Amino acid sequence: MDVRRRLTLLAVTIAATPLVLGGCTAEGRKAAERAARVAPPPAVELTPADRARDVPVSAEIGTSVAHGRVTGVRLTDDKGRQVPGEPREDGTSWVPGAPLAGGRTYTAEVTVTGDGGRTTTRTTTFSTAPKPTKPAITSTLYFTGNQTYGTAMPVTVAFDPGVPKEARAAVQKRLFVKTDPPQPGTWSWLEDGSQAYYRAPDFWRPGTKISVRAALEGLPIGTDLVGDAEHRATSKIGRQVSVDIDNATKQMSVFRDGKLVRRIPVSLGKPSTPSSSGKMVIMEKHERTTFDTRGEPDGGYVVDVDDAQRLTWGGEFIHSAPWSEGDQGYSNVSHGCANVSAAAADWLMGVTQVGDLVTVTGTEVPLRAGNGWTAWNVSWDEFAKGSALPVPAGLRPSPHTASPHPGAVAGGGSPAPTPSASGG
Template identity: 40%
Template sequence: MRRALIATAVFLVGALGVATVTWVGAAGSTAPPVPGVSVVHEPAVGATDVGPAAPATVSVAGGTLDAVALTGPDGAAVEGAPGDGGASWSTTADLAYDTTYTWSGTARGPDGRAVPVDGAFTTVAPADVVRGVLDIGDGRTVGIAAPIGIQFDAHVEDRAAVERALSVRTSVPVEGSWGWLPDENGGSRVHWRPAEYWPPYTQVTVTADLFGVAYGGGAYGRADVTSTFSIGRAQIVRADVNSHRMLVFRDGEQVADYPASYGLSGDPDRTTRSGIHVVTERFTDKRMVSERYGYDLVEKWAVRISNNGEFIHANPASSAAQGSSNVTHGCVNLSTADARAYYDTALYGDPVEVTGTDVPLAERDGDIWDWTLSYDRWRGLSAL
């Protein structure tokens, strides 16, 4: 009786994207069976709404891959690399949103027979793509009270998903937490604050792997952002309004003692706020205007310490009060020489600890009020 070899090809494509080819001998054959070759796609062939940040992978059991490629609609191949001794291949670059990608290539079993690697899938089409911007750029040196801030250009609904994509690495151990603040400038914002002031001279890397993250409501992250920066020397201003002095400490040593005038205490709108302020900006010349109090002036050597109009700056007009009484509209007034000397040392993120008034710095004062909260309360602002 003449023997015949019957070849049976079975392609099964299901939720796991498995294509299987099995070769078996005819009934009564004494030839040993050839092991099967199984090709698995992740994401599955035909999948839609695929996240573009996770690697796309094809792998083969019982064989190796040969000349695999994943291409977009323009025919351009996505960067990738083999793994598992040639038994798998994965993309090494992000995919694009709202794009169909197609596999091509072959898998080969031990007998050299080829099994096609094919199929396609489509990535998610966002209703909106939201940008996040870090407020401390690469290579900067900042003060010991500087929080890490990310400002989004739209509202973030799924804050927990975003927060899971954020990480902070430091050259020395530093405890800290992310906290979500009220939306500002049309979008959500999140800060990372250490439990206590940063250790001076710490190296910090913040990574926000935001591309492909679902923000909720059909919105997704536009791009990853990262920054590596340094914490500088530990400079702290201690400003007791009742002393009429402003003291500057650097790395634990007092380096300056300036006569000062603070906000007039009889008017709550003019009282300098008590609490930990943070230096955010410096101006050699700053125009200061108040319709209510009737002034329009340009002041020298102005260092912003809050968003409610509080600055440390020169003011020759209040020189008679500096060191003896508080007459300002909330700012810390110094002589021109002293203001210049302080201006030259100030860094973004330096703390200015104001004490002695009955009006506390609060959320209404805007921007950086992170240090007005205890660390336990701050951690309560995390979404995780």
């Protein structure tokens, strides 16, 4: 074959290539157009319903979609101001970033893109209820912003009065937790509804940022109550520290990143006022505070203490007790607290954080559910059973014989989350 013939064949091949590619692209477009014609149009149902009145200020824009997905939501008030918000992870609704104003009118425009690429927009206009007159459940978020917490810190919301069992799912849906990096968990309720805890199966990783929103303002709770307020906080998790206290040896072992850093002699509660055994979390730290037990059983004293770290609502602390240093490491003489020397208490205050795990073993009484932040005093399986909503598949408890709810307390309910000043 001469050179001129080879060049001619090469030119024909190069010229033909774009024609073949162009044919494929055109065919692809035609296939997409056919699919769009065949696919059913997207459909969406919205809540609140159009022209609805007396809608709670906690309302979300519910979106039930067929043959498509929500690709845009715009919510504006009656003055044309846009309300920020974001969709739930499961796509069932769009959540305003703050409670709506009472006695106002809002319009939601929802855009849905169908399976074939077609879009449609639906609107709903509704009016919110004025300020509710029903009694409110007081909620308290025990998770403060701009703090550094220990790796066992549960997110805790307390309720007064307790949330009725039939209303807990609705309340739990309005409790939002985001972690960065992601470390999913679930909520768990005490039996009496007075507290709900959030944690993951394992301790938080150091450096994790946790953002919490308890969006309860105006939320209908059962038939007779409403939520009281909106709570928000973002904080981070610090270094890993844990404390083990063994009544058999009367020794406290302090660990940092899993390594033992110090042993400290302790004196725990005497037989008439024993310390609790269980997994607790440091709740408060005070350089100086006053224990006033007048009017309490086995109380009647007032004493100032230094370097006190609360473990329970009932008044068990780790604290400086120079008066019992001769007993520390040998015998129990306190009113339920963990007594340590003044020097050890001062050192410990510089090591621990609110949210660090404290495990006490070998005493006469078990820790009662709800007496402190007791989220870690049960296994993950037991904890997850306390959720009022289905637990995500990857977090579900393993199947086994049912056992008591983590909030179940033999002989009565859990103590109200009102701090007692007792100690000793």
